[in-house]
Amino acid sequence: MNDEAELDLAIVGLAGRFPGAADVGAFWRHVLAGVPVVSRFTPAELAEAGVPEHEYRHPDYVPAFGVLDDVEGFDAAFFGYSPRDARLIDPQQRLFLECAWQALESSGHLTRADEELVGVYAATGMSTYLLKNLLAAGDAAGSEYELSLGNDKDAVATRVAYHLGLQGPAVAVQTACSSSLVAVHVAGQALLAGECDVALAGAAHVRVPMRSGYRYEPGGIMARDGVCRPFDAAATGTVGGNGAGVVVLRRLADAVRDGDTVHAVVKGSAVNNDGRAKVGYTAPGVAGQLAVIRTAHQAADVDPATIGYVEAHGTGTALGDRIELAALTQAFGTAGRHALGSVKAVTGHLDVAAGVTGLIKACLAVRHGVVPPSPYCTTPQPELADSPFFVNTEAEPWPVAGPRRAAVSSFGIGGTNAHVVIEQAPETARTETGGEHVLVLSARTPAALEQARKDLREHLRGEDVPMADVAYTLQTTRRRFEHRLALVARDRDEAVRRLGGGPDADTASGDLTDGSVAFLFPGQGAQYTGMGAELHRTEPVFREHYDTCAGLLGFDLAEALRGEQLGQTRITQPALFTVEYALAKLWQSKGIQPAAMAGHSIGEYVAACLAGVFDLEDALAIVATRGRLMQAMPVGAMLSVSLPADELVLPPGVELAAANAPRLSVVAGERDAVAAYAGRLRGDGVKCRELHTSHAFHSAMMDPVVAEFAGFVAGFLLRAPQIPVLSNVTGDWLTDGDARDPGYWARQLRAPVRFDDCASRLLARPHALLEVGPGTTLTTLVGQRPGAPARATASLGGPKSSESERVAMAGALGRLWLAGVAVEWPRAGRHVPLPTYPFQRERHWVGPAATPEPAPETVPAERDRTPLAVVSEIWAELLGLPDIGVDDDFFVLGGHSLLGTKVVARIREALGVDLPAGAVFDAPTIAGLAAAVEQLLATDPMAELLAEIRALSPEELRAQLAATRGEDR
Template sequence: MRPVAIVGLDCRFPGAPDAEAYWDLLMRSGDGVGKVPDGRWAAGDFHSPTGAEGHTNTTEGGFVSDPDVFDNEFFTVSPREAAAMDPQQRLLLQCAWRAVEDSGTAPQRLAGTPTGVFVGIMGNEWAHLHMTDYARVTAQLGSGNGYCMTANRISYHLDLKGPSLAVDTACSSSLVAVHLACNALLSGECDTAIAAGVNVALTPALGIFYTQAGLSAPDGRCKPFSAGADGIGRGEGVGAVVLRRLEDAVADGQPVYAVIRGTAVNQDGRSNGITAPNRWSQEEVLSAAYRRAGVEPSEVAFTEAHGTGTVLGDMIEAKALGRLHSGRPGRPLAIGSVKGNIGHTEGAAGIAGLIKVALSLHHRVVPASRFAAKENPALKLAQQGLRLLKAPLRLRSGPALGGLSSFGMGGTNAHAVLESAPPHAARLEPANTGAGSGRTGLGAGIFTLTAPSTAALRRNLLVQADAVRRRRAPVGPLSWSSNRSRTGHRYRFAVPARDTGELAATLREAATDDDVLARLSGGPSGKPLPALLFTGQGSQYPAMTARLYEDAPLYRRFLDEADAALAPYTPGSVRDLLLAGDPAVHRTGWAQPALFAVEYALAASLAELGVRPALLLGHSVGEYAAAVMAEVFPLEHAARLIAARGALMEALPEGGGMLAVRASLADVAELADAEPLVGVGAVNGPRATVLSGDLAALGRIEDVLGRRGTRTRRLEVSHAFHSPLMEPVLDRFAAVADETGGGVPKLPVYSTLRGRLLEAEPMDAKYWVEHIGAPVLFGDAMARLLEAGPTHLVETGPRPVLTGMARPLRSSAGATTHTVAPVPAEGAGGTEFAEAVAALFRSGVDPRWDAAYPEEERTPQRLVPYAFSDTSRYWTRGPVRATPAADIGPAPAATPSPLRQAERPDRAGGGAVPPGGGAVLTAVLPAAGQDRADPVARSVTEAVAEVGGYAPDEVSRLSLLYEDLGFDSVMVMELKDRLQERLSGLEAMSVQDLLPRLSSVGDLIDYLQDRIGSAVA
């Protein structure tokens, strides 16, 4: 069998709310067993110390805490549907989500992929409680129950297209599910598989069965292979693993906990009773798994046994193991069973054992088996080549093998052989090693987090802050891991950080300070359309981007590339000039190629990060870098052309200048026309004109404008650019331009030579020659660019200039664009560049995160699992025997029920709505913000709230029926019927009539108002 990697996992077992707590429980031999919790069954009614008929012999078992808590808003499940769902479905949804995140993958990225879901499950007690009162069966109850739905629910909510099935082989169900998942991966049926198991004890029925069959331990605790073993103690829990073919996991850089080398499944056949184990079948399933794994029994260091703690079960399992391992003198097979810690979790038993074995191989230590202090002498473990683990077992260096058995009560047996992750596979680094800081590709890591609401964002920021504060992992790998797995939701948070101390402090501050949270988070409103603006001459300064060059290897790479392209045409290294802080950068011969190098390096760095421009605009010499990005010509041609331009202009006689005038072109055109040596250098806006030419002539114009009260300002330039004084260089420049050429842009370029978008026009030699003397029509070009609706204006230059010039144009156009500056000020470095990337992410851009980190920083780190909301609770209340069927969702006040499913958070007080001894009541009130006098709006809001199980104030005109309220086709049918009943004068309508009008509650209200006016029942 080809190896299958376990790349992600999550679990929730008695005394252990997550995988980290589970491992801690195992390592300290903790006890997760306790009294039957309140809200299950009335323990006294079903308990008899002697286990009399119809009673159990124990009031204890292994129970998970708060199994009624479900974050239905996260999964866009209406309260009514959540209340009808088997809690096993709810637990699996949350567990599967966190396991996928743990694999280093954002769950949304699996949408549409042939990912398989395989769930092991044994009990369906929720259906027994709720589907037998036929008068109260609803569509939601139908989809909320059934074994198939435990798997199908995961596939539906994650939009997975691979095989999706539930498996019931009793106690071996979830290991059989793993076996089927591995086979599906190896056959090519899917490329990723989620294998899971779940068990929730809602009734004492199985406990009564165990008692009557003589299998139940009076203290509710399994004592595997112990002298005190006296039966089974029930347990519950949920676990999920994400599986990939090992070669795929390695290729994708996913962390590998352990590798499944081989699995096997068989059946007892006819033995001495359908519930009795068969030693020979157990031996054969072990042998088959070893054969598929290609290993000898003597190579296996330990086995997680089925280990129920029943006299017969332990005896037969020990003999089956002994048959294969008795010839191991001096190195007996170590055995144990997690059932001693958490009880027999039935349908989840296999996954509980699998996660224990995977973690043992990952940490290279096998926890001691609880109740192992005195083993059962009748088992003769030593003679069979076995030893019960009384203390943790440290695994030897090199590959280590572990086994796992899971045997079903009806005779279906499963065994798996696992191996430690190979050296070439990515490993999750321990949380307490490494340095807290580290160099990244940008000089700072960018930690990201997303959530479906701001409340969820705050909650998870706090959880992450506490986790980051406790660990000393480098900030780069932590940030990279967050970029891979914590993205995809509506509300986006991103912050650059140089070390984990700084990161932890910022995460906590953002979680507790609304202003900080608003600054560091955002939500995209549509598809990103970034425009790159390339700054012109005059923005240069000594040492521009020198600190960024030192901080960010990514930027360094592209500036070096530009420097190499310029080197044959410049008197020295542009890069060295910048790093030395040489004031010669202000000389035109240096300024123009230096600006080009910086702008090309910034734009290329952004492109490498996945920030590819949709629109381009360059102010004067800024068009050269824009042209390279638009593939007008290659970098080498642009470098030759810009170097020639700068050198030729610097060789011109001095005596020219430029004058910025706070006036329109029309206001100054006559004055410019009267001076033959003066031209219009630039038109930057409706009242922002630059004149360029002879200094004496500019002085005369300045005097006239001063007398008019018009504001003017002399620009610090060496020559009169874009003026008649440039004419002497044109012929020599044209000769170079003819050789370099230039084609039609492959991206939209808003030309500041033409003042508009270039329409299939080449930026050829003629264009670049005209570019030297013609005015810069920035205002017109920018106005046209804004009409295209860019979402971002990214200033790709050594300091922000153009975004400020564009501000009045944005205001007049009503544009709502984000402005971003990778170099916001002189002296900016990697942190500022990283902040620009973070800002782009917050507002909707999805960077290529790998480019932000060198390869050594791209090592997976385990982040704490997503923290789901615990404010909504859905559970059966009251004695089970008193009312066998619960009332699901909103119910009329005339039919109260002692069973309450939905406890929604009180939005005003933040607490939970108490049961009140009756059903969920939906008051007939208008939603917040609705007009109480509008009967159509009131009726629609009431109907939507009732169908979804929402409080009226949770529904508004802006609520989206599918995305926000979790409506589906069944709920739409019911909504149609309720609206027909409520609204008199409403002609009969079909679901097809409604479907186009169901975007939001407001749309539905408007449609119905148009259809019937204001006539209501």
């Protein structure tokens, strides 16, 4: 980055909701089409919205407004609000909160809030929801403090900072119509001053009732015909609209360094005020606008002649457009030709959100290299003829050579003016894509996860984006939620296919593990010809450790893995050790470190070596000798039996060799004895299967080599394990004494393998389980225990698997992420814009006041006044939730300290019990709080009497008092 760019800023994130457009992509399509999306309403719609008939029947009433869809909806649960609290929050603030999340998520910086200072600079309009809906509803809506907290303009920035966990400045910016562009300027200054590393800037505007128009007043600012025509001789004014826009800013050097997607570069900006140099407080002024434009150009250090497009304030009012055009003409001079437009012609005037909406439009224009059309302008204002500006009615290529530059103006009632100069982003090299890409998605609900899957699929179908960038963005820039999905794809077509649903993706829900991993190393029988060959060709870390082991063994391991020698125990055991050890080192290089380990027979040696019991060279010598000695024993047979070990009735000559799973054992012995036993089992209806092995391992047929092997191991230095390892001999954790005892390792080749006990010990800990070796033997065994399959995954498929070894490992990495492991994803791409979180909105709305229907007369049912019932009733009312479980957590349901004090106060009113102010913190469930109330009632007899009195109606109380007075007489 050169010195000239030190003051440049980057726009790295965009988000918004606009009339007729749920996101920035749909908004840009409307802009390119040049079709206004302002709605017009029928009398029936106006009446339904609460507009008085005498108003909308008036000849000057204009039934037009830029409507925003689903303003009444909000994903309250996502942000931790109860339904009641959600109804009390200004929809402008709810809308801005969602857009802020989406903007920061799209920028790639949502997950880095703990590492970066993120500032928020935001604005909302006056809360008409408060004035026309909440206040009209009276006390039923909420207390004065609650209404203030939910609707005060001051809260918009701090609300976002709280919910997104942002620790930079959080500042509300209020300058009327220019608020959001002023927010961009203030945010930029904070970035340059080092007050924050990332900044959100923007605004939201929602006017209620939404489906209503306005009364035209001659000489006013609203259009006579409900159409906004900036810089057109036929223009009669503007039209209002609802919407929101947010941009994410960074210092350009930081954005380029971190591989952010830069939508546009902010070269410079300026803000000022007209002062008294105009005809009135609400009028615009040429001098102020001219000054702010020139100051911004100077700050940007650009020649106005190089600016190809100006996104004007452009309200379509006769006075406003003429003044703006006069100021622009003086600022730009007569050189060059500049396209002129205003987004208000499409969306209507979005009030405080107007400036950032124009900035988003200009940003997309410089990015795509197209000047958006203004087809509404059929008769340009005469003043345009003497200016350097033109209003194009069709989309045109950029009119000025050199880097594409645009300028954006926004002017507010009261005279605060803002002007920003932007430039196209610097060119970046396209990420080389190839190999296997792990795509991960998560959401707070199953429905949101399903929508996220569909959104990503549709995005990839329409966008040619490198899959490495897609995977990297999903892996590193999105927060991890309860419901998760992972899949592997080598290219875009495969990703689109696998995102179609069904078994092509792995899913998980809930917290399966604590994020730690236990390694499982399979034993003899898992080997197959060519195991590890692809990893040896393509993974340098695997190749390095594999070759080191092969060099120490003293025979051609690669040749052995390709031929029939692999069936010989003297080759099989060191070959398995080598592949599993190299694979473990490969996983560790990817940040997957074992918190515990277990192996099956020969696999225990790999675990012990990684735990530091053996040096690598010593371990290979021991394993090679073990294999040679065991192969020298007489041939035998092994049989897998579908029975628990303690239910086996074994004949002479047959022994338990392994207890592998709750209902799976292996026996071993002489071939004839094992064959006879198999026949008897099948006759009894017990499933069994002969194993492809030449010897009866872990049986008496190994006795002749036990002493010799112990003597051999005694020649090496043995240490205590530095990582917990499970013992095949005991089924428990390997002790320091056993690890250092040569006799233990000799017993280990003779004693039954207690793998099922090892699995039970591992599953008692909150580990994810990773089989580190060829095949899926141990994953299958562990998976026979309840709850284990979701926590266990294999690194590689077996010889019959259609997946390559690299794809299998990528799939395993995705499944570890599903299980909750904090995967250290490789830096193998750039941040790219992808679909953001699909909020699951529900209606949270207090309607305008209306005369209630008279309720039918009914005989009131006797109310349950037990503490449990009373507390349940209070919670349901204050949280706005009809069905609450007695063990549901108050704070998980959206409760907070303010609401907690209300709960305590309501319990006091209903039951006469003085709970401590913080009682809800100590007992955050209905059951717990009711128990606390019962305890107080039991120790205070007057409390119960007071509760009974408070439960009486006034009539009942008077009757009781009269009866009491009668008794006194």
